[in-house]
Amino acid sequence: MDKIKIGIPRSIPYYYFDKKWTYYFEKLNIEVILSPKTNKKIINDGLNYTNDEMCLSLKIYMGHVNYLKDKCDYILIPRIENYGVADQTCTNFLSLYDLVKNTFKVKVLNYNIVLSKRETEEKGFIKIGKSLGIKTSVCKRAYVYAKAMSEKDKKKKHLMNLKKLLSSKLKILMVGHPYNIEDEYVGLPVLKTLEKLNIEWINAYDFDSSITNKLSSKLSKDIYWKYSKELIGAIKFVEDKIDGIIFVSSFPCGPDSLVNDLVIRKINFPYLNLVIDDLDSLAGVETRLESFVDIIENAKAKS
Amino acid sequence: MKTQKQNPNITIAFPRMGNYDIPAKYLLTNIFDVNIEDIPIITNKTIELGTRYSPEFVCTPFKYTIGTLIESLENGANVLIQAGGGCRYGYYSELQEQILKDMGYKFQFINLMSKGQKSLKKIYQELKKVDSNFNPIKALYYLIITIKMVKYMDKVDDYIRENIGFEVVPNSFINLQKEMLNSFYRSKTNIDLYFKYKFYFKKIKKIKINKPSNHLKIGLIGELYTLMEPFSNYELERELASYGMSIKRYTNVYYLLFQKGRMANKYVKYAKEYITYKMGADAADNIGRTKYLCKHNYDGIIHIKSTFCTPEIGAMPIISKICQEHKMPLLFFSFDANTSEVGIKTRVEAFYDMIEGRRQ
Amino acid sequence: MNEYYLGVDIGSISTKGVIIDNNNQVITSLYIWTEGNPIVAVKKLIRELKAKMPKDGKLLGIGTTGSARKLIGLMLGANVVKNEITAHAVGTLSKHKDVHTILEIGGQDSKIIIIDNGVVVDYSMNTLCAAGTGSFLTSQAKRLGIPIEDFGELALKSKNPVKIAARCTVFAESDLIHKAQIGYLKEDIIAGLCKSIVLNYLNNVGKGKKIREPIVFQGGVSKNKGVLKYFKEVLDAPIIVDDDSHLMGAIGIAIMAKKNKNHQIFELDATDVLFETKGSECSKCSNNCEVLKIYKDHELVDTWGNRCPKGSE
Numbered sequence: 014m015d016k017i018k019i020g021i022p023r024s025i026p027y028y029y030f031d032k033k034w035t036y037y038f039e040k041l042n043i044e045v046i047l048s049p050k051t052n053k054k055i056i057n058d059g060l061n062y063t064n065d066e067m068c069l070s071l072k073i074y075m076g077h078v079n080y081l082k083d084k085c086d087y088i089l090i091p092r093i094e095n096y097g098v099a100d101q102t103c104t105n106f107l108s109l110y111d112l113v114k115n116t117f118k119v120k121v122l123n124y125n126i127v128l129s130k131r132e133t134e135e136k137g138f139i140k141i142g143k144s145l146g147i148k149t150s151v152c153k154r155a156y157v158y159a160k161a162m163s164e165k166d167k168k169k170k171h172l173m174n175l176k177k178l179l180s181s182k183l184k185i186l187m188v189g190h191p192y193n194i195e196d197e198y199v200g201l202p203v204l205k206t207l208e209k210l211n212i213e214w215i216n217a218y219d220f221d222s223s224i225t226n227k228l229s230s231k232l233s234k235d236i237y238w239k240y241s242k243e244l245i246g247a248i249k250f251v252e253d254k255i256d257g258i259i260f261v262s263s264f265p266c267g268p269d270s271l272v273n274d275l276v277i278r279k280i281n282f283p284y285l286n287l288v289i290d291d292l293d294s295l296a297g298v299e300t301r302l303e304s305f306v307d308i309i310e311n312a313k314a315k316s
Numbered sequence: 317m318k319t320q321k322q323n324p325n326i327t328i329a330f331p332r333m334g335n336y337d338i339p340a341k342y343l344l345t346n347i348f349d350v351n352i353e354d355i356p357i358i359t360n361k362t363i364e365l366g367t368r369y370s371p372e373f374v375c376t377p378f379k380y381t382i383g384t385l386i387e388s389l390e391n392g393a394n395v396l397i398q399a400g401g402g403c404r405y406g407y408y409s410e411l412q413e414q415i416l417k418d419m420g421y422k423f424q425f426i427n428l429m430s431k432g433q434k435s436l437k438k439i440y441q442e443l444k445k446v447d448s449n450f451n452p453i454k455a456l457y458y459l460i461i462t463i464k465m466v467k468y469m470d471k472v473d474d475y476i477r478e479n480i481g482f483e484v485v486p487n488s489f490i491n492l493q494k495e496m497l498n499s500f501y502r503s504k505t506n507i508d509l510y511f512k513y514k515f516y517f518k519k520i521k522k523i524k525i526n527k528p529s530n531h532l533k534i535g536l537i538g539e540l541y542t543l544m545e546p547f548s549n550y551e552l553e554r555e556l557a558s559y560g561m562s563i564k565r566y567t568n569v570y571y572l573l574f575q576k577g578r579m580a581n582k583y584v585k586y587a588k589e590y591i592t593y594k595m596g597a598d599a600a601d602n603i604g605r606t607k608y609l610c611k612h613n614y615d616g617i618i619h620i621k622s623t624f625c626t627p628e629i630g631a632m633p634i635i636s637k638i639c640q641e642h643k644m645p646l647l648f649f650s651f652d653a654n655t656s657e658v659g660i661k662t663r664v665e666a667f668y669d670m671i672e673g674r675r676q
Numbered sequence: 677m678n679e680y681y682l683g684v685d686i687g688s689i690s691t692k693g694v695i696i697d698n699n700n701q702v703i704t705s706l707y708i709w710t711e712g713n714p715i716v717a718v719k720k721l722i723r724e725l726k727a728k729m730p731k732d733g734k735l736l737g738i739g740t741t742g743s744a745r746k747l748i749g750l751m752l753g754a755n756v757v758k759n760e761i762t763a764h765a766v767g768t769l770s771k772h773k774d775v776h777t778i779l780e781i782g783g784q785d786s787k788i789i790i791i792d793n794g795v796v797v798d799y800s801m802n803t804l805c806a807a808g809t810g811s812f813l814t815s816q817a818k819r820l821g822i823p824i825e826d827f828g829e830l831a832l833k834s835k836n837p838v839k840i841a842a843r844c845t846v847f848a849e850s851d852l853i854h855k856a857q858i859g860y861l862k863e864d865i866i867a868g869l870c871k872s873i874v875l876n877y878l879n880n881v882g883k884g885k886k887i888r889e890p891i892v893f894q895g896g897v898s899k900n901k902g903v904l905k906y907f908k909e910v911l912d913a914p915i916i917v918d919d920d921s922h923l924m925g926a927i928g929i930a931i932m933a934k935k936n937k938n939h940q941i942f943e944l945d946a947t948d949v950l951f952e953t954k955g956s957e958c959s960k961c962s963n964n965c966e967v968l969k970i971y972k973d974h975e976l977v978d979t980w981g982n983r984c985p986k987g988s989e
Contacts, residue, residue: 063633068626098431104596105630107630108595111595233410235409237431268407271374271408274411275414360966633884662785669761
């Protein structure tokens with residue numbers, strides 16, 4: 014028999030689990046097919062399978078699912094409701110699974126994380142392994158391995174970020190969800206432009222989330238979105254070490270619409286708020302980045 | 317600093333939604349010894365103000381509610397209450413408080429939610445801050461009456477919605493309903509309220525209607541604020557009724573507070589060939605309702621929401637799919653602060669023509 | 677004496693009028709710009725149609741449709757006032773009995789109508805936003821300094837349409853300016869615009885609708901050859917554009933005026949009547965409704981926009 018092939022869309026949840034999934038399936042001897050980096054075709058297909066008002070990231074996600082639909086046995090789509098009552102997700106994380114099931118004729122491998130109801134990540138991973146006919150004990154061992162490996166990766170990222178903070182270049186904290194920042198068409202062009210401008214950019218989400226999650230309460234006492242908390246907590250973590258902040262969000266992101274507005278009212282930094290809507294109008298972004306860098310350069314020269 | 321009236325007395329205000337300001341005011345006046353501001357009716361000015369001070373791509377209820385809070389502050393309110401719901405509505409409070417402070421207003425802000433969740437302890441602590449003489453036993457007594465009031469209001473409302481399109485004398489339902497709500501507001505005890513409810517419901521049922529047995533029936537589903545605040549949906553229910561259609565709407569405050577917890581799971585099970593999980597806010601409820609309406613001889617479904625309402629946006633493709641499979645006419649409306657009223661009327665008229673044409 | 681019926685379709689950009697006979701044949705028609713003033717436009721329309729109407733006939737019905745249908749209906753004393761979706765369906769069915777899909781792009785609105793056995797079974801309109809409609813095309817044409825009449829021809833010359841982000845008017849405009857600035861060919865930009873209108877339409881209005889042949893394309897934009905070309909290309913199907921495609925709404929409403937039983941003899945005297953509207957903010961309660969009062973020969977005939985009876989006093 015052929016190896017089972019699991020398709021993973023390189024979009025939204027992927028960026029929160031990436032290596033953990035790969036390590037896990039590798040240990041179980043299951044082949045993973047990752048959709049390619051976002052390209053024009055993926056975006057156009059995504060537009061076809063979504064409606065107008067959906068956020069850009071969700072449109073891109075559906076494009077990735079479409080790419081995988083006839084290339085694998087299952088597509089992996091978790092549903093993540095919360096990591097505790099004060100650590101929820103945007104409602105798109107709740108509807109992703111059912112949305113895909115209703116849009117495409119595909120087999121979906123699914124797990125559900127609702128920590129407030131004791132549906133843990135570990136249970137989820139074991140569930141997908143079991144549904145593929147693998148013994149619980151084997152799944153468990155694979156999960157422990159995947160978790161340990163991914164913790165190691167995370168630690169590395171955190172240390173890298175700390176090192177970046179020591180750089181003598183101008184330093185900008187990137188406050189945006191990883192699925193936006195690392196997307197070939199949304200955030201990467203921004204990062205590339207910053208590199209050209211000789212800027213040291215630091216991703217807010219690469220810091221240790223157990224630190225940033227707690228720190229978020231200093232900017233917002235009532236926030237209950239896990240991923241937003243970790244982003245704004247990072248602002249507090251590095252506030253005396255950076256020269257500016259760039260907020261990157263996809264239009265019209267629900268949590269960002271409120272959280273970024275609140276944070277901008279409370280911080281004392283030069284900031285730039287980039288809302289990426291239509292991918293073809295990215296050209297104007299370059300101009301805005303250049304002038305933003307000018308502003309923080311001037312501010313630094315004065316002080 | 318804005319033109320906030322200096323007010324030595326504690327004066328409470330809160331955002332309004334439909335007729336629910338009446339039970340809310342009833343509860344607050346009876347448990348506190350303070351003034352309750354007459355909540356200004358939502359007008360074009362409210363939404364203009366709201367839009368000016370809101371983040372750009374926030375959902376529309378944020379704009380309506382902050383608009384009302386600003387108007388209330390200008391009228392002399394100094395204690396504001398805001399609640400929340402199961403989506404980003406739960407986070408409105410903190411940002412609205414910050415925006416109003418940045419505008420220069422002085423006030424105390426009571427957020428009934430804690431991290432997006434209902435918390436009795438938090439509510440108690442907050443209320444104690446408004447009035448140190450706050451008596452929880454007395455509050456509980458009036459809370460029970462208020463809950464009953466909401467229940468009765470919603471029951472009568474359901475009946476009116478199904479029949480108002482067929483009234484013989486214009487405004488007979490609305491006028492009697494107004495009278496009923498005024499009388500509810502003066503209730504002192506549970507029994508008192510109950511008899512008033514019986515009395516008026518009987519009277520309302522006697523209102524003369526001319527309802528053909530084969531009348532058109534439509535179901536109205538969608539996002540809660542837009543469904544319940546007529547200004548925000550451009551008085552869609554009135555427009556629909558004027559065509560002589562009977563309207564079914566599930567969402568009301570009583571449902572959200574006391575039935576949703578139980579019903580949401582039932583809806584997911586009922587629509588299990590389409591969904592496996594709850595999808596945030598009322599999305600799964602609306603998917604279940606869509607299937608129900610399709611199976612129960614309704615002539616059409618209208619789904620309304622405010623622009624950018626994320627949970628409903630996620631539910632819409634599935635609602636479309638169910639309607640397509642059942643050949644059910646479906647109309648979507650996404651309302652914002654400056655939706656064209658002519659555009660709405662044209663769409664409603666065409667929808668009516670279509671479902672009527674299909675009947676024949 | 678011959679019997680005739682008048683149909684008037686008043687859109688935001690253009691005003692269309694037709695006179696038909698008992699066999700639904702168009703006797704005469706006219707297409708003029710509304711120029712933001714439907715009353716003036718309709719007066720002009722009536723004056724010219726009256727001159728063109730055969731002298732041996734009498735007018736038995738008037739119907740109005742389009743976004744100003746109510747106002748003009750009142751002004752002309754029309755016996756039928758109906759929305760443009762129904763009117764378009766009726767008009768198209770009179771010429772193409774087996775039509776399944778009507779694509780329509782007008783000045784402010786665009787719509788899709790699905791017909792089964794001569795009955796409208798589904799329709800959808802743009803989400804109350806002007807992106808991808810005629811007025812959007814017109815304003816972009818002006819911006820690029822090209823007469824809107826030449827727009828379609830020019831688009832056909834392009835070999836490489838530029839991709840324009842046309843999901844929203846504001847975004848599209850900034851994208852367009854940018855592309856023009858960095859030196860794209862004008863015809864490629866125009867072709868890109870035409871293509872983006874098609875894609876945007878199918879993605880927004882046409883989303884989830886089963887587009888089956890025969891397909892009829894109408895509304896003002898159907899005269900644009902560039903848009904038509906990309907509709908054919910994207911849908912990969914033949915598309916019918918009637919010579920009277922821009923008049924379908926007016927024809928439809930004229931037919932409905934004919935079918936309506938309340939026939940009477942109309943004199944086309946609207947040109948002599950003093951017809952005025954006055955907009956004001958009602959101050960009778962805090963609702964501050966924007967009220968529009970309609971006067972015919974200085975007499976108040978109707979009030980719109982008020983949410984309660986107070987405003988019409």
